[in-house]
Amino acid sequence: MSGIRWAYAINQWKPQFDDFVRREQHERALKTISIAGFEGVELTYGTGRWEPLGNPQQLAANFGSVAGFGEFLRSCAVDAVSSWYWDPAERSMEDLTGPLSPLAEADAPAIAQRAGLLAGALAELGGSVLLVRPVPGAGDVEPLDDDALARVAACWDAAGRTTAEHGIRLALHVDFLSALRRDHVPALLDRTDPALVGLALDTGELTAGGIDPLGVIERSGDRIWHVQFKDALAVDDAGEYLQPHAHWTVRVRGGAREVPRWFAEPGADGGLVDFPAVTRALLGAGYSGWIVVESDQSPHPAASALLAGYHVQRELRPLVEEEPA
Amino acid sequence: MTAPERAIKWSYMDHWRSNGPSGPVDQWHSRKTMSAFLKQVKAVGFDAIDTFDFRIWQMYGDYGGPAKYQEMVQDHGLERIVNTFHAADYDVRNYAPHVPETHEAVFEDFRVTMGRWSEIRLDNIIVMPATLFYDMEPITEDKLKYSAECWNKVGEITAGFGVKLTCHHEFFCGIQSEPDIETFYSYTDPRYVNLFVDTAQHCIAGLDPVALYDRHAHRVSGFHFKDTRHVATGDDHRHRPDSEIMAPTTGKWFYEMGTDQGLVDFEAMMRAVRDNGYRGWISVEHDKANKEGGDYSESTAISRWYAKNVLEEIYR
Numbered sequence: 001m002s003g004i005r006w007a008y009a010i011n012q013w014k015p016q017f018d019d020f021v022r023r024e025q026h027e028r029a030l031k032t033i034s035i036a037g038f039e040g041v042e043l044t045y046g047t048g049r050w051e052p053l054g055n056p057q058q059l060a061a062n063f064g065s066v067a068g069f070g071e072f073l074r075s076c077a078v079d080a081v082s083s084w085y086w087d088p089a090e091r092s093m094e095d096l097t098g099p100l101s102p103l104a105e106a107d108a109p110a111i112a113q114r115a116g117l118l119a120g121a122l123a124e125l126g127g128s129v130l131l132v133r134p135v136p137g138a139g140d141v142e143p144l145d146d147d148a149l150a151r152v153a154a155c156w157d158a159a160g161r162t163t164a165e166h167g168i169r170l171a172l173h174v175d176f177l178s179a180l181r182r183d184h185v186p187a188l189l190d191r192t193d194p195a196l197v198g199l200a201l202d203t204g205e206l207t208a209g210g211i212d213p214l215g216v217i218e219r220s221g222d223r224i225w226h227v228q229f230k231d232a233l234a235v236d237d238a239g240e241y242l243q244p245h246a247h248w249t250v251r252v253r254g255g256a257r258e259v260p261r262w263f264a265e266p267g268a269d270g271g272l273v274d275f276p277a278v279t280r281a282l283l284g285a286g287y288s289g290w291i292v293v294e295s296d297q298s299p300h301p302a303a304s305a306l307l308a309g310y311h312v313q314r315e316l317r318p319l320v321e322e323e324p325a
Numbered sequence: 326m327t328a329p330e331r332a333i334k335w336s337y338m339d340h341w342r343s344n345g346p347s348g349p350v351d352q353w354h355s356r357k358t359m360s361a362f363l364k365q366v367k368a369v370g371f372d373a374i375d376t377f378d379f380r381i382w383q384m385y386g387d388y389g390g391p392a393k394y395q396e397m398v399q400d401h402g403l404e405r406i407v408n409t410f411h412a413a414d415y416d417v418r419n420y421a422p423h424v425p426e427t428h429e430a431v432f433e434d435f436r437v438t439m440g441r442w443s444e445i446r447l448d449n450i451i452v453m454p455a456t457l458f459y460d461m462e463p464i465t466e467d468k469l470k471y472s473a474e475c476w477n478k479v480g481e482i483t484a485g486f487g488v489k490l491t492c493h494h495e496f497f498c499g500i501q502s503e504p505d506i507e508t509f510y511s512y513t514d515p516r517y518v519n520l521f522v523d524t525a526q527h528c529i530a531g532l533d534p535v536a537l538y539d540r541h542a543h544r545v546s547g548f549h550f551k552d553t554r555h556v557a558t559g560d561d562h563r564h565r566p567d568s569e570i571m572a573p574t575t576g577k578w579f580y581e582m583g584t585d586q587g588l589v590d591f592e593a594m595m596r597a598v599r600d601n602g603y604r605g606w607i608s609v610e611h612d613k614a615n616k617e618g619g620d621y622s623e624s625t626a627i628s629r630w631y632a633k634n635v636l637e638e639i640y641r
Binding site for chain 1 (some may be wrong): 343344357365367370583585622629630633634
């Protein structure tokens with residue numbers, strides 16, 4: 001039996017900043033995740049009072065303490081926070097800091113310190129991986145040269161050293177808008193310390209970026225520390241990720257084609273990812289750890305979670321469970 | 326090693342709405358929407374589904390009949406169709422249990438209906454045993470007796486097909502108060518007429534569903550576990566033209582088990598189920614869950630979460 005555990009990402013429940021702020025909404029979402037067969041939940045970093053699950057300070061403000069949130073999770077029959085996604089370019093209202101950049105040497109200590117805070121909370125909540133956006137979007141920075149890659153690698157090595165002190169692994173999450181999308185992932189990964197930094201494989205982001213997840217597993221399977229299973233419904237084959245502010249114009253607005261929805265839960269109609277093939281490849285690469293299922297965006301979060309649960313229970317988990325010890 | 330056989334299995338009564346591109350649709354809209362519905366019911370751990378009698382036409386039209394439709398249910402990992410709800414259009418002119426002159430029409434309806442379902446095994450055919458309250462009032466002993474005689478005969482017909490006839494007392498039907506329910510059952514034949522306890526309907530009507538169940542446990546053939554936040558007041562039960570979704574006092578009567586502010590004591594109910602030695606199916610229902618912003622997928626998840634994490638700790 002492999003050491004794969006299944007979790008679900010809660011981000012789809014919060015499409016706008018003023019959504020999903022109330023305790024009863026969190027309770028219903030977590031119970032939905034639990035009864036759909038997932039034992040963990042992945043959180044997404046956020047800041048301010050309308051992000052109750054966004055960071056350790058807000059967890060404490062809303063649940064008394066990080067441990068209090070852990071008790072709340074277990075009362076909903078969710079065992080753990082598997083992982084936390086954090087983009088250092090997000091400001092912190094709690095710490096009165098603006099965006100931090102892994103490209104700026106001066107920001108590296110603050111990034112490492114912040115990663116440590118998140119890792120400490122994650123460890124308390126039974127998690128194992130801090131996912132980070134390793135660089136900004138391709139349209140928002142100069143092309144990454146050797147010096148830039150070296151600075152980024154040093155930044156994440158330092159952050160990985162900090163998270164490791166809490167027993168938490170740091171994994172680079174490369175999205176379809178990333179400045180690392182074309183060719184740079186191996187260049188960065190090869191510059192990092194494999195004991196400190198790993199890769200998060202996000203099937204939907206890779207596919208939307210025109211990259212075959214199977215190829216990534218083949219090349220970097222030994223560096224994969226975290227997996228997200230989400231489907232892609234469209235591919236950015238026109239290279240729109242190179243535009244400035246593509247996070248808004250492409251991801252949110254859908255680019256020139258006005259793509260209504262880039263991502264969906266595994267098994268969705270029109271999905272481009274072959275999840276059984278990816279699952280088998282991960283098993284072949286000896287992957288052990290969390291697989292976080294995501295819809296990322298959904299007009300109907302509860303239905304997405306249940307449909308994803310069905311797909312995992314009936315199609316994917318049997319592949320994992322038939323794996324010899 | 327095989328798992329021990331469970332005393333209780335869970336069936337989902339198949340009310341459903343989802344969002345289609347042109348607005349809300351039910352699961353019978355297409356094979357694709359049916360598949361999505363069945364996947365969600367299976368994903369949260371239900372063992373089977375219940376359905377409505379009037380859906381048989383879509384079963385024939387889209388799937389080739391109840392047996393073929395049940396194959397689709399089973400292809401999604403669910404065991405079978407357990408119960409069907411016979412939602413009759415009562416009318417005192419031609420089809421009303423308390424009007425003896427209409428009984429032959431009722432009997433013929435059930436002879437035909439049971440024949441249509443005979444290609445699959447059903448446990449119960451569920452009926453509302455009376456017309457709408459305002460079509461039956463004043464509720465007299467004679468009317469309760471005529472109704473009982475009607476269902477005694479119908480129960481004999483359904484028993485001939487191996488299916489139990491069971492009565493589900495909506496809060497807005499003519500037999501919903503405690504004394505009227507007791508009188509009604511005193512005239513029914515326990516061989517042919519069973520009680521189907523809908524926890525919310527009895528609660529809305531001001532009855533304690535646990536006490537009602539305890540009194541009639543020997544003839545209870547199933548349950549709808551659903552919750553409510555409101556007890557009917559004033560003329561709620563006799564509001565014209567409709568009480569169920571048009572009563573001025575209450576826009577939404579029914580909620581999923583496990584809801585906040587629910588009035589049904591499900592833990593007490595489950596202890597009663599255990600202590601009465603009931604074995605078999607419990608159906609979960611939350612009809613009209615989408616009213617006032619509700620969501621069927623979420624309500625289905627919450628209710629099954631509650632069954633698994635709270636009720637199965639009491640009895641499984």
